[in-house]
Amino acid sequence: MPATKKTDNHHLADKVMMRIKNSPWPNNRPLKVLDCFGGKGAVWSSVKKISGKSVERTPIDKRIDLMQFHIHGDNSRILTELDLSDYDVIDLDAYGIPADQIDIVINSNFNGVVFVTAIQTIHGALPHKIIDDLKFPESIKESAPSLVARRGWDYLKEWLFFMGVKKIIHRSKNRKHYFCFTVNDAAAREAD
Ligand SMILES: C[S@@+](CC[C@H](N)C(=O)[O-])C[C@H]1O[C@@H](n2cnc3c(N)ncnc32)[C@H](O)[C@@H]1O
Structure with missing residues (x-):
């Protein structure tokens, strides 16, 4: 299946186990x-x-055909409008690479665990934000985009480090990357 095909929950089991193992489960209230x-x-x-644990989920989506309750709109805008310190977990289960959203969360007052799905397109292109922040020479951007694409996961990790993320827990399959990291001082459990 091409990496660009939009399947809402490809590798659902991996995503679920990563969240069960690494969420900062509170003792006396639901996980927000x-x-x-x-x-x-x-x-x-x-x-x-699967976990039998209690979760209070606030969904955001921009789809117009979604019947379930959600905050409607573009998540980048909504992330800047909410008080992110109200949450234990921020979930970025994207179709592409949610670099803008990661940037907003890291530079907010959020204190907790971020789960990310990052999928490189079939051509492997990286978001402009990552290319710009890593200061690729113009010559490489223009003459060797496939080199950038091939090393996409390495560059994504480099960018996360540049953003201040010192440790991630991840599973990668081809150009699909599932990972989590903590922002500020929340404690994440070590995955196997
Ligand atoms: C991979 S699916 C998420 C599946 C979901 N995590 C679940 O458990 O069923 C991605 C969803 O994000 C929504 N989406 C994509 N870009 C968005 C954006 N910028 N703002 C809000 N929602 C967005 C899509 O409409 C789609 O429903």
Whole structure:
């Protein structure tokens, strides 16, 4: 299947186990999740079902055909309008590479765990923000875009480090990357 094909929950089991193992589960209240690419909520409904734990999920989505309750609109805008310190988890289960959203979350007052799905397109192009922040020479951008694409995961990790992320837990399959990291001082459990 080409990496650009939009399948809402390819590798659902991987996403679910990563969230069960690495969410900062509170002892005496539900886990508060801001689900920025909410879709139909399949990931967190499986997390709840399999873990048996309590989750209070706030979904965002820009789809106009979505019947489930959600905050409607572009998540980059909504992320800048909400008080992110209200949440334990921010979920960025994107179709592409959600660099702008990662940037907003890291530079906010959020304190917790961020889960990310980052999928390189079939051509492997990286978002402008990453290319610009890593200061690729113009010659490489123009003459060797496929080199940038081939090393996409390395560059994405380099960019996360540049953004201040010191440790990630991840699973990668071809050009699909599932990972999580903590922002500020919340403690994430080590994955196997
Ligand atoms: C991979 S699916 C998410 C699946 C979802 N996590 C679940 O558990 O069912 C991505 C969703 O993000 C939404 N989306 C994509 N870009 C968005 C944006 N900029 N703002 C808000 N929603 C967006 C799409 O409409 C789609 O429903």
